[in-house]
Amino acid sequence: MVTSITAGIRSRRWFLSKERLFFAACVVPALIVVVAVQIYPLGFSVWIATKDWVLTASDGPSRSVGLGNFRDTLSDDTFRRSLRNSAIITGFSVSISVILGTALAFFTRAAGWFNQLSRTILIVPLVVAPVAAGTLWRIMLNPRAGLINTMLDRIGIDGPIWLGKSTEALISVTVVEIWIGTPFVLLVISAALTTIPNTLLEAAAIDGANRWRSFLHIELPLITPVLLIAVMFRALDSLLSLDTVFTLTQGGPGFSTYTLSYLIYNTGLREFDLGAAAATSWIFMAIAATLMVLTFWLQARWQRT
Amino acid sequence: MLLMVAISWVVVPLVYLFLNSIKPSLEFLSTPPTIFPSKITFEHYSKAFSDPKVSRLFKNTVLVTGITTLVTVVVGTFAAYGLSRLRLPAKWLGFVVFIFLFIRFYPRVTTVIPYFLTMRELDLLDTIWAIILGHLGITVPFVTWLLLIVFNELPKEIEEAAIIDGAGPWARLRYVLFPLVAPGVAAASILTAFLSWNEFLIASSVARREAQTLPIGVASFVTDQGVHWGPMSALAVVMILPMILFALLVQRHLISGLTFGAVKG
Numbered sequence: 001m002v003t004s005i006t007a008g009i010r011s012r013r014w015f016l017s018k019e020r021l022f023f024a025a026c027v028v029p030a031l032i033v034v035v036a037v038q039i040y041p042l043g044f045s046v047w048i049a050t051k052d053w054v055l056t057a058s059d060g061p062s063r064s065v066g067l068g069n070f071r072d073t074l075s076d077d078t079f080r081r082s083l084r085n086s087a088i089i090t091g092f093s094v095s096i097s098v099i100l101g102t103a104l105a106f107f108t109r110a111a112g113w114f115n116q117l118s119r120t121i122l123i124v125p126l127v128v129a130p131v132a133a134g135t136l137w138r139i140m141l142n143p144r145a146g147l148i149n150t151m152l153d154r155i156g157i158d159g160p161i162w163l164g165k166s167t168e169a170l171i172s173v174t175v176v177e178i179w180i181g182t183p184f185v186l187l188v189i190s191a192a193l194t195t196i197p198n199t200l201l202e203a204a205a206i207d208g209a210n211r212w213r214s215f216l217h218i219e220l221p222l223i224t225p226v227l228l229i230a231v232m233f234r235a236l237d238s239l240l241s242l243d244t245v246f247t248l249t250q251g252g253p254g255f256s257t258y259t260l261s262y263l264i265y266n267t268g269l270r271e272f273d274l275g276a277a278a279a280t281s282w283i284f285m286a287i288a289a290t291l292m293v294l295t296f297w298l299q300a301r302w303q304r305t
Numbered sequence: 306m307l308l309m310v311a312i313s314w315v316v317v318p319l320v321y322l323f324l325n326s327i328k329p330s331l332e333f334l335s336t337p338p339t340i341f342p343s344k345i346t347f348e349h350y351s352k353a354f355s356d357p358k359v360s361r362l363f364k365n366t367v368l369v370t371g372i373t374t375l376v377t378v379v380v381g382t383f384a385a386y387g388l389s390r391l392r393l394p395a396k397w398l399g400f401v402v403f404i405f406l407f408i409r410f411y412p413r414v415t416t417v418i419p420y421f422l423t424m425r426e427l428d429l430l431d432t433i434w435a436i437i438l439g440h441l442g443i444t445v446p447f448v449t450w451l452l453l454i455v456f457n458e459l460p461k462e463i464e465e466a467a468i469i470d471g472a473g474p475w476a477r478l479r480y481v482l483f484p485l486v487a488p489g490v491a492a493a494s495i496l497t498a499f500l501s502w503n504e505f506l507i508a509s510s511v512a513r514r515e516a517q518t519l520p521i522g523v524a525s526f527v528t529d530q531g532v533h534w535g536p537m538s539a540l541a542v543v544m545i546l547p548m549i550l551f552a553l554l555v556q557r558h559l560i561s562g563l564t565f566g567a568v569k570g
Contacts, residue, residue: 022474026387029380030445037420037442038408044419100311107308120556121312124319126563127552129503131520132541136322139534145338147321179314184563191564236410243505247524264414269510274418281415288412 048278055272069279079280081255082263088170089259090238093177098231100178101185102223106215108186109193119190126183134247137176138163141248166256169249173257176244181237185230192226193219225299232295236288260284319545326350326538333534349539359540361515362522366502366544369433369518373440373501378494380441381448382486386478388449389456405450408443416442417510424511433516439507444500448493451565455489456482492562495555502548519544 049069051061073079104122108115125133140147141162149159162172196219204214242261245251251258251266258266264284268277321340325333326349328342353359388401420439421430429435459482467481483490505520512521523544526537552559 019474020391023387023391026383027391030384030449033380033438033441033445034404034408037438038416038446041416041419041423044423045415048419048422103307104311118308118312120553122315123560124315124549124552127499127548127559128319128545129505129520129523129548131503131505131524132545135523135526135537135541136318139325139538140318140321145333145534147317147340150338150340179318182311187560188564191560240410240412240414242414243520243524246505261412261414264412265417265506265510268414268418269421274422277418278415281412281418284412285415288410292407292410 045278045281048274049282050279051275053274055274061275065275069275070283073276073280073283078255078258078263079283082258082260085170085257086239086259086261089174089177089257090235093174093181093238094231094234096174096178097181097234098185098227101182101230102189102227104182104186105189105193108190119186123183123187125180126187128180130180130241130243131247133176133180134244137172137179138248141172163249164253166253169253169257173245173248173259176248177238177241180241180244181234184234188226188230188233189223192223196222224302228295228299228302232292235291239288239291260287322538322545323542325534326542328535330535349535350543353536353539353543359522362517362519363543365433365436365512365516366518366520369436369440369508370498370501372433373437373444374494374498376437376441377444377448377497378490380445381452381493382483382490384445384449385452385456386482388453390474402450402453405446408446409450413443413506417506420507421510429511431512431514431516433512435511436508436516436518439511440501440504443504443507444497448497451493451496451562452486452489454565455486459485488558488561491555492558492565495551495559496562498551499548499559502544 048061050064050066052063052065052068053061108118108122128136141149143149143159143161143164146162148162152159160168162168200218201214204218209217239259240261242259242265245257245259245262246265249257251262260280261284264277264281267273267280324340324342327345327347328339329344329346329348332339332342388398393401424430424435429438463481463485464477467477472481503520504518505524508518509521509524512518519540523537523541526533526540
């Protein structure tokens with residue numbers, strides 16, 4: 001009797017530990033990938049950031065400069081310009097996409113084949129490669145033969161040289177970011193709207209609330225947590241995006257559409273000034289992390305009240 | 306009204322791109338430029354497909370996307386199953402999830418430079434393996450995170466019944482749980498395929514010639530001269546069209562995967 005119980009316990013323990021071993025083994029390949037392709041390069045990048053290292057001049061770092069690279073970056077005019085451009089492009093494109101996406105989600109909300117079809121069409125840019133979107137818009141915006149200026153010409157307006165002037169180029173990049181980014185907001189807000197019970201809106205209608213008031217007081221508060229997440233997703237994706245600037249303007253004319261991503265890419269992988277690029281990328285990282293923390297904080301606060 | 310404007314704002318550029326890809330080269334130079342081609346031609350496509358460079362771009366992209374998706378789904382499913390059943394302390398699990406989300410959102414240019422150096426050291430530069438490994442670094446944590454939530458939401462009773470029947474962890478995954486999480490796995494693999502097919506930053510940093518993929522090919526048309534618009538548009542269509550068709554085909558899974566993070570996370 002006694003032996004059979006201890007045997008039971010022992011076998012049960014053995015059973016459990018073997019199972020846990022199996023589960024642990026399941027995680028190992030993913031762990032290896034994350035450590036090798038993410039954690040290790042991140043650490044490596046910190047090390048590079050403190051070095052004076054231009055790959056075209058030497059195969060290894062020439063000397064340690066401590067925080068010198070960071071100081072140089074922060075006082076660099078191109079960095080400040082890129083930071084400003086990133087803030088402008090992300091700020092405008094995200095706010096416009098969010099308003100537009102939310103509005104479209106409301107308009108296509110009701111059931112029926114027409115709304116269904118509209119939603120399907122409206123989310124197409126989501127699966128268009130950003131590189132292709134940039135290329136496509138570069139053709140559209142061509143001052144001589146592009147569709148935009150051809151149409152403007154037909155109604156008697158002399159279209160601007162979109163990508164050749166600094167303000168117009170900045171507007172163009174923002175427009176393309178809106179084209180790419182709006183579908184995601186539409187999709188997420190549509191999904192959030194379906195979770196709002198109809199009875200709530202009917203009750204409001206009976207109480208005499210018009211469409212706008214019920215949006216403001218019932219739906220908007222309910223979708224706010226999702227809206228915040230959508231803003232964060234869009235803001236970070238737009239901030240980090242390299243593809244559109246790369247294919248539309250190559251940062252030009254001059255430095256007028258240099259963004260942080262483009263600046264770091266250019267410094268690191270074209271000029272091969274690795275130390276400077278790594279330091280700049282860590283400053284960029286701090287900005288992105290702040291944005292992330294801020295959204296989660298706002299979301300947590302909103303849900304508590 | 307707004308809806309109509311929005312729909313044309315999405316559709317017009319895509320149709321215009323397609324029209325440009327079937328327009329004879331000479332028409333790009335006419336003044337005023339034609340919008341609709343006067344004669345339909347497939348010269349840009351036939352030229353593109355007979356160019357060994359373009360077929361290599363296509364082959365590389367298919368290989369990178371296929372291998373990345375396959376490996377991600379297998380590794381991610383196992384990792385999510387393991388993580389959800391290890392009974393880790395909540396704090397640990399929270400930390401793991403935080404790391405995964407961080408990887409999704411931090412500026413990727415930070416790791417691209419050291420990654421490039423590491424691949425150079427390992428002599429993997431300009432191979433599709435460097436691109437695939439780079440993509441796995443993004444997709445594996447993302448898919449693991451997504452499936453972790455799916456596994457955690459399954460009712461415990463089903464699994465307990467299987468344990469009583471004497472099914473080991475592998476049999477439970479294979480015969481009991483996998484059929485239940487299959488829709489989540491499908492959504493995850495679709496998202497992975499899109500990401501890998503369209504990814505530009507990592508691919509362009511490690512593949513300078515032989516291993517180039519379609520995004521790099523499309524981005525390399527930097528010239529603004531009208532004569533190149535035909536081939537450029539044709540290549541962009543070749544890149545975009547399969548993804549749009551694929552997206553329409555798997556729309557439901559795609560949407561559930563995309564909205565998942567925001568609505569549940």
